[in-house]
Amino acid sequence: MSLTNFFQLFLIDKCKECSSVSCYVKYFKQNFESWTSGSVEIDKFIQSTQLLAHGDTQKALEWIPYDRFHNIKYFEKIGIYRANWIDGYISEWDSKNRNWIRFNKNMLVELKSLNNPKNITLEFMNEIKSNYKFYGITQDPLTENYMMVLINKCKKCNNVCNAIAILFKQNFENWTSTHNDIKRALEWIPYNKLNNTKYIAKGGFGKIYKANWIDGHISKWDDERLNWKREYPNKFVALKSLDSSRNITLEFMNEITQHHKINNYASIIKLYGISQDPKTQNYIMILDYAENGSLRKYLDMNYNIINWKNKIDYLYDIAFGLNHIHFHKLIHRDLHVGNILHRGSVCITDMRLCKPADYSESESTKNSVYGVLPYIAPEILQGQNYTKAADIYSFGIIMYELISGLPPYYNIGHDENLAIKICQGLRPRFNINVPQLIVHLIKRCLDANPLNRPKAIEICKILREWAHEFSKSSDSDQTELKKQIKEVEGSNNELFTSIRLGSLYKTHSEAIYTSRLLNFDNLPKPRNSDDYYKQNNNIISKEYLESLLNNIVDSQQTQRIDISPKINDSQQIDILLQIGDSQQIDISKFYKN
Template identity: 35%
Template sequence: MPRCSECGKKVSNGYCKPCNSAHWWDNLQNWTSGNANIDGLIWDSQLNADERWKTLEWIEYSNLKNIEYIAEGGFGIIYKAVWIDGPIKEERIRKRRYFSWSRYKNMVSCWNTEKSEWNRHSNWTVAIKKCRKATSASLEFLDEMKNNSNLNLNDYVNRIYGVTRDPLTNEYAIVTAFQNGGSLRKVISENHNKLSWKKIILMLSDISRGLAEIHSRGYCHKDFHSGNILNSIYGNIYPMIGDFGLSRPMNESVTDKVYGVIPFVAPEVLSGKKYSKAADIYGLGMIMYEIISVEPPFVERDYDQDLALVICKGERPLIPEYAPEYYIDLMTKCWDPIPANRSTADELWNQFNDWGNMNLDGLQNMGFTYERESRWKKRLTAVKESPRPIKKSHNSFASKHLDYSDYISHNNSLYLKETNNIT
């Protein structure tokens, strides 16, 4: 284990909590977000973090450059920018004046003692999520900040760096890691000629592991769809779970409103029941469907209350005949109408991990054959070259408020009466 270059104590991940907390403390009076609640969240993260990626920062808007529009979601607008200072990094110390090199062979530091400043990745590309009308720190904005901070966990969850504020609009914005591959939907479209059974299995292993980490902390994502799976591409594809605007602890609920993209929202949630971890699993099942079918579920239909109703009655998207049987079994278990019958995130991660560790012959024996893969790749190419027109109701697959529970309840009652009359 490396040692802190300042105090010489052993540290994990190159971050010495006592030394670095002292540096954060010394800087508390040098900045403010203009909002006491936001300041408090940032202070808490800085003074209590035991790893550098758990810290949040106030990032002056003037410290961001080359800001460009990327996309608009259900709850805000996403921009790409360059953070001039950049996030904190650890550096290996090759030479120290005060310690014997033979005794401290592996020394690291996030703090530059000679310059009295943090070591940083300067000119770092980031994403900025501007929340609509966030001119004051609303409960929803503070929740998203808090949840993002608590879920700055590992390589499978998109990291949040801090908060900024646009001086022209006075709107607060969240600064996060930028993933160069974009959403899962974009990755499938633009990398159609590079994908394979093995690659999608490894991607699903990472996604399910990230979800398992979220669930292990007692959280639900609550808006789990392919648009919120962000990907970095450096040779391989590395997916990360992002956008925790609706995430919160299982025992905490500030709103009864349902939000999401209809095909990815579990039927019990559409019907007005409480969100659960099993509802996230339903969303993951639909993500599996989008990967294997190359198009979003129910892409041929309007995303409206009538679709929500038939989903609640048990309708699911048509599965391509080339899909491997084991894949189908796992996917359909995720979208079982009874939440208790669905797999857990840990179970999915273990299964995808087992498949990912198999050699090609092993995968062939599991039904992931070359012939099936060839047919899947042909469909990938066909959809890329001749994409289906997107319906207006899909709204670029942005999450929106879904107030269908009364409509579903009324029509389900009529359906049950008709069924009883027939029998």
């Protein structure tokens, strides 16, 4: 072919209106004779839309034979048919196969019939002209009524989310609004799909089990098999059985509803769906399984191998999850290490007490608090409404616990006396030297004035910056935090850094770390310690702590202890850790020359 002929062909193939060689109009025109709706008016209308679809097939309508739909169902309440369109909609022209490429095979569409007779009415033509956002027109062969094939767009996200919310909507009535994010979807999981169920622990509201989920979780929609594709069959999941939940309660629905709002975020334990125990009839939440259990359990077993990088990473994970909770205008209201799970990284769980940020307590429950006393902010103990700042206080206590390895106030009873002292400024005190930057952040979180506490987003930024510092491989780039860590590591005694704390500290018989109902009256106004802002190397001073603990610490813990040279190292450590925060002992005498 000569160059002249080539350019002539090129010019011939160009569309005169859009000047495009690959204009779609010519492909629509060549098929005009291959189809008919049976109505001249409808044929002309469909063809007119196709003649406008130069570079955009979405402008074109098409005639769709009725046999290209299946699973046709009528929804009487809204007067609409829903069906699966086998072919899916036109996307672009396939020059090689000389046919249209189509997307979303077996997609769900709506069929709207105007109950018109076989003769086209002015009403029908006005409807299709004013309702231009649809795929095409078909005809029911039984009634001979013409029907518009409508885009099943979601009213909330304005997308054709057919493989997500619409398919849930199609398969069962109680569908969860997931739109274009399959990870947010919950499902009903038959109990017989759970194998090898084993009891793990009892929580504040029910029992926790471990099981294998035979099917695994939903991944995406399979257009060929018309079913969900699933991942990780026989995966481990945690079953949270809710006591006395055979009758659906407001509390049960609250936990599921609030958890679902934040279900697709890192650092929040994943909720897959709901099941029911056929024996007890109790409903069960199916959650991701955390192989290491609670953060408290992990600290007890592994504190001696956790380095500063691990601690900062774990704190960032928790802050990241808490920030997402607050971003969705929710308050956790029961944040403690028992509700932090460890699975390599850490994540927040248990949304049963979670409430919207603007939730107000009723007068009957205003002085009743549910939770774990050491983690509850002093203003909440006094009867004020929960705020996001109350969660920040709980986070501050978790920071202390993760850094020290010890549960807060483990060596005293968790009663009204402790609640009084917390309002008077009592805070847990470190038995080890801690970098001032970290102490400063903890103290900001534990400030008696909620307005002085940082927001979750600020904590996230600080911890993210610290975590980034540890990711730098060069030791020559010594940041302030790294310098402070190096200093305290040199001064901390090996007693606190090379032992398994979990096997040595002894918890007071009335120190309770599960959520429970607390009811305190006439507590003092929350305040900080007298020297709270002057202390740099600890949360509160030794003197202030001792003055507050004087009348609530067990006599066994406050008595003077004579450490004899005959006592072995293990006994010395045990004695020291039993004393905990209540006294300071010169540990240099434990070393042998």
